[in-house]
Amino acid sequence: MSDILEISELGVVRAGLPVLERFSLRLESGESVVVLGETGSGKEALLRVVGGFCDKSDVVTGTIRFGEAEARPAARRGRPPIRIAYLPNPLSRPLAPHATVLSQLGRVVARKMGSPLGSAREELRLALERLPGGVTPALLDAKPGKLDAVSQAIALLAATSAQTPDLVLADHAMADLGPSAIAMLLAALAEEKKRLGFALLYVTGGLQPPARLGGRVVVLRAGRIIEEGDARRLIGGHAHAYTRMLFKAMPRLTLDRPKRSSARGQPLLQVHGLSFQPGTSSRDGITFELRRGASLALVGEEGSGRHAFLRAVLGFDHPPSGRVVFDAVDINILSQAMAARIRRRIAFIIGTDDSLDPRMTLWDTVEEPLRAHLNLSRDLRAGYRESALTRVGLASHQGSRPVGTLTAFEKRRLQVARAIVGAPLLAVIDEPLKGLDAFARTIMREVLTDFRLAQGPAFLVVTSDLSVAQALADDAMVFKDGKLVERGAIVDILKQPQDPATRALIEAVSLPDLSQSPAAV
Amino acid sequence: MSAAGEAQSLLRTASRATGWTGLGLVAVAVFLADFLARAPAGATGIGRMLEAPSEAHLFGTDLLGRDVLSETLHGLSETAIHAFVGAMIAILVGSLFGAVAGRFPRPLAAVLRSLFGVFASVPALFLTILAIGLTARFYAPIMAGLAAAPLAFVRAFDRVDTGSTHAEYAKATGIAATTLLRRDLTYEFRGNFAAAAARALAAVAIILSTASFLGFGAEPPARDLGLMIAAAKTSYLAAWWTAAFPALALLVLVLCARLAAGLEEGERP
Numbered sequence: 001m002s003d004i005l006e007i008s009e010l011g012v013v014r015a016g017l018p019v020l021e022r023f024s025l026r027l028e029s030g031e032s033v034v035v036l037g038e039t040g041s042g043k044e045a046l047l048r049v050v051g052g053f054c055d056k057s058d059v060v061t062g063t064i065r066f067g068e069a070e071a072r073p074a075a076r077r078g079r080p081p082i083r084i085a086y087l088p089n090p091l092s093r094p095l096a097p098h099a100t101v102l103s104q105l106g107r108v109v110a111r112k113m114g115s116p117l118g119s120a121r122e123e124l125r126l127a128l129e130r131l132p133g134g135v136t137p138a139l140l141d142a143k144p145g146k147l148d149a150v151s152q153a154i155a156l157l158a159a160t161s162a163q164t165p166d167l168v169l170a171d172h173a174m175a176d177l178g179p180s181a182i183a184m185l186l187a188a189l190a191e192e193k194k195r196l197g198f199a200l201l202y203v204t205g206g207l208q209p210p211a212r213l214g215g216r217v218v219v220l221r222a223g224r225i226i227e228e229g230d231a232r233r234l235i236g237g238h239a240h241a242y243t244r245m246l247f248k249a250m251p252r253l254t255l256d257r258p259k260r261s262s263a264r265g266q267p268l269l270q271v272h273g274l275s276f277q278p279g280t281s282s283r284d285g286i287t288f289e290l291r292r293g294a295s296l297a298l299v300g301e302e303g304s305g306r307h308a309f310l311r312a313v314l315g316f317d318h319p320p321s322g323r324v325v326f327d328a329v330d331i332n333i334l335s336q337a338m339a340a341r342i343r344r345r346i347a348f349i350i351g352t353d354d355s356l357d358p359r360m361t362l363w364d365t366v367e368e369p370l371r372a373h374l375n376l377s378r379d380l381r382a383g384y385r386e387s388a389l390t391r392v393g394l395a396s397h398q399g400s401r402p403v404g405t406l407t408a409f410e411k412r413r414l415q416v417a418r419a420i421v422g423a424p425l426l427a428v429i430d431e432p433l434k435g436l437d438a439f440a441r442t443i444m445r446e447v448l449t450d451f452r453l454a455q456g457p458a459f460l461v462v463t464s465d466l467s468v469a470q471a472l473a474d475d476a477m478v479f480k481d482g483k484l485v486e487r488g489a490i491v492d493i494l495k496q497p498q499d500p501a502t503r504a505l506i507e508a509v510s511l512p513d514l515s516q517s518p519a520a521v
Numbered sequence: 522m523s524a525a526g527e528a529q530s531l532l533r534t535a536s537r538a539t540g541w542t543g544l545g546l547v548a549v550a551v552f553l554a555d556f557l558a559r560a561p562a563g564a565t566g567i568g569r570m571l572e573a574p575s576e577a578h579l580f581g582t583d584l585l586g587r588d589v590l591s592e593t594l595h596g597l598s599e600t601a602i603h604a605f606v607g608a609m610i611a612i613l614v615g616s617l618f619g620a621v622a623g624r625f626p627r628p629l630a631a632v633l634r635s636l637f638g639v640f641a642s643v644p645a646l647f648l649t650i651l652a653i654g655l656t657a658r659f660y661a662p663i664m665a666g667l668a669a670a671p672l673a674f675v676r677a678f679d680r681v682d683t684g685s686t687h688a689e690y691a692k693a694t695g696i697a698a699t700t701l702l703r704r705d706l707t708y709e710f711r712g713n714f715a716a717a718a719a720r721a722l723a724a725v726a727i728i729l730s731t732a733s734f735l736g737f738g739a740e741p742p743a744r745d746l747g748l749m750i751a752a753a754k755t756s757y758l759a760a761w762w763t764a765a766f767p768a769l770a771l772l773v774l775v776l777c778a779r780l781a782a783g784l785e786e787g788e789r790p
Contacts, residue, residue, distance in 0.1 A: 015527075314693070341695060342695070343695035344694065344695035346694065346695075347694065348690060348693055354687060355686050356690070357688075357704070360708065368696065372695075373695065
């Protein structure tokens with residue numbers, strides 16, 4: 001097979017700091033290479049250089065060769081001599097909000113293929129037909145804001161495929177989608193690669209792509225290649241210590257984990273006949289009890305009803321029927337002021353970056369619950385603050401730094417620090433690892449586990465990833481299409497899933513490469 | 522940050538530093554006006570009318586034989602103090618009402634925002650003249666401040682988005698609405714007070730001077746830069762210095778204020 005891409009001694013210096021150093025890579029036709037690294041490892045700079053859109057202020061050294069063409073300086077911008085398709089992440093909002101998805105993608109395909117718009121749309125339609133998910137051109141005749149992320153991801157993949165590219169640059173293409181959606185899309189991408197024979201350069205901070213796509217993996221850290229090798233070998237544990245640490249965050253389900261009793265302690269949250277869908281009676285409602293220090297995961301795909309149920313449980317939405325008792329108080333009969341008092345004992349750790357006020361400083365953010373709810377001296381507040389920040393690894397950060405300048409990983413840990421000082425009875429943890437790279441996911445899991453062990457709050461975890469649910473909770477409720485389809489201890493659910501929805505969730509996080517490897521990390 | 526972004530940031534920092542330094546010098550001139558002026562305010566001289574700038578009178582004399590340097594310093598002093606009062610009223614009233622209105626229920630808040638948007642689009646000079654007509658010239662700085670307040674209202678309203686995720690997050694953990702309001706006001710004022718004050722100062726200075734120039738603002742014997750420029754209308758062609766130096770003083774005041782605000786899109790009176 002011939003080389004489609006050869007990068008030699010690539011270096012990128014941005015604002016005087018090296019972003020990528022002495023990076024070399026050869027990619028053959030039809031081959032796939034996954035570039036794996038945490039945020040800031042230099043993946044984005046690599047993609048920019050290969051795509052020909054590196055920043056003018058970057059100092060780029062080294063050479064790059066496409067196909068049979070002569071090697072050229074990597075700093076040269078402009079269209080490469082081979083057909084390169086770019087596959088972005090739908091959550092990074094790559095499409096303009098005011099035009100329909102169909103018209104935008106049709107124009108992209110037409111421009112890349114040099115064909116009329118009509119035939120480009122036909123190519124797009126054919127590509128959509130080949131892909132799973134049932135997305136049609138009629139569905140795409142809507143603005144991006146009207147479409148869910150999975151449909152957009154399928155549309156972007158179809159547009160990529162319709163370009164019949166020589167090389168596909170996938171930029172965190174499926175990050176932050178649910179595990180089932182990622183599994184489906186990666187399988188579709190692999191299928192399209194096999195059919196069209198394009199080479200694939202996939203940069204990611206997640207671990208699903210290397211595990212599902214296989215092929216070669218290049219591990220980047222701080223702009224340097226840590227190691228390069230076959231995905232199976234690296235996942236199997238025969239790898240550099242850093243790579244092994246990254247793969248620690250790999251989704252995994254453990255069937256032999258001892259079952260912990262959820263019947264310890266006093267009842268904290270008692271839900272009786274709660275229905276969260278309009279038109280249902282209390283007879284169809286959900287009844288459960290969460291004891292102090294216990295943990296429960298609400299598992300399901302996006303739109304399965306987990307959040308509607310959670311909002312009803314916490315009293316944010318008034319449920320059609322049912323009763324919720326939190327810490328021996330019926331929260332549905334409370335005034336707003338009283339409900340606010342009760343909620344002081346609930347902490348939230350949410351997988352979105354805008355849950356903290358970006359104007360507030362790091363110290364103010366942590367101290368706010370103490371100032372708002374308790375009358376403590378300044379020294380005492382500072383003591384609690386420092387202790388919490390130390391536990392999440394943010395104590396060395398400047399306290400006057402605005403939250404808006406922190407990274408997603410730092411913001412997530414700051415939420416935990418804020419939760420720690422509040423000494424909550426219940427911690428609601430909603431997609432806690434969303435948007436984090438493999439390294440950050442590993443640390444975040446440890447931070448949350450430490451929080452639970454040290455403070456002992458009950459955990460109510462909302463996730464679409466059963467492996468996250470198992471890491472943070474003992475029991476689970478599985479939701480599908482607005483209904484509770486299965487409940488019980490997670491170990492039991494994993495051993496004997498009763499519902500197809502549960503089986504699909506298990507399949508989504510079961511990685512064959514990993515389970516076949518005897519030396520799994 | 523890209524090179525263009527860095528250059529823009531550097532330019533903004535430099536302009537702010539220059540603007541605040543200039544405003545500091547204006548403040549010194551205001552406090553030391555009596556000391557710096559070579560003649561008492563309003564002292565006329567029958568035999569020295571319309572004298573060109575000379576060693577005796579650095580800025581020349583006007584139609585009544587008054588020293589233009591002394592008159593300009595006193596005029597700058599009065600205009601700057603009135604503009605400062607008006608600017609404080611504009612940002613305090615506008616920001617406070619904007620931040621409070623930002624917490625109203627969404628539909629009501631949207632109506633209010635639109636209403637104030639329309640109000641803000643009317644030139645503040647006309648509103649000031651109308652308000653002066655309904656009250657008295659004495660209240661001109663207050664009226665100019667109130668006329669400029671809708672712009673600060675719209676700004677504060679846009680920034681205080683109580684429906685944002687972080688506000689929902691804080692409410693969900695039992696943070697009271699009053700705490701959130703205090704937080705918004707603190708951060709708004711801490712983060713934007715200086716820039717907003719400088720912007721409003723420039724706007725109100727132009728409104729007041731223009732109103733005085735047109736005859737609706739200050740009237741003799743008050744010293745106001747707009748009034749001085751208006752008084753020089755008859756003598757300007759023969760004695761350029763009678764209008765040029767007061768106009769230059771007004772330009773310095775407004776330019777320093779706009780530079781101090783970081784050359785952002787400002788309120789247009």
